[in-house]
Amino acid sequence: MKPEIIDGGEELDVAAPRCFGKIARLQTSWIEANPLRRFHVCPNLSGRKKKGCGFFVWVDVEFPPREKALVGWLLRRLKEREKDVRHRQSRERKLMGWLIHSWGLVMLLLFWQFL
Template identity: 35%
Template sequence: MEGDLRRAIARMSGMDEPIAFPVCGCGFPAQLKISWSNDNPGRRFFGCKNYGSLMYRSCRFFSWFDPPMTPRARVIILGLLKRLRADEVQRRKERAAELDNFVVWLDEKQALE
């Protein structure tokens, strides 16, 4: 869905060229956001900055910024995300175990005093 044809130009950090931000029905330049859905992980899109707010809830402006992803890129990114999450869960378990050991050690120390 395309808003009106007004555009706001802005230079984003990490990008060589300025980006033309579409202006949605609210009259504000849309925001560049990142999708983390399974269909489009990491793909950027323009969305209304008021999306979900009570005042502007009717605005559902949406427009892709990045081109469609190849099925291969999708599989690779989802695989990497899954591995990152598994690593994070493992780290949290190890940290919890460390804290448990610490608490047990404190209990034993207090029992001796």
């Protein structure tokens, strides 16, 4: 496995190992046990169907416990906010739908008035 520089984005500083000739895929962990920690996996791994050869190696060192807890807390807060935004957006869509329907009804009533 000869290290290779992946071309593009934030991955520029990372030397990528190879797995059976193909450059290992760089991914970022979002789980609380290892937040924002990058790792390389077998390029043949995709979803649950293709398992690949099982190659896996961390790129970044593990966060110290305090930092890990802080990042975990921030990620939880972020997820809560995103959930809140989605909830508000769906309520907004419902209200908009209701508004459009009620406008249609008002127009219909006005139309009848002038017949």
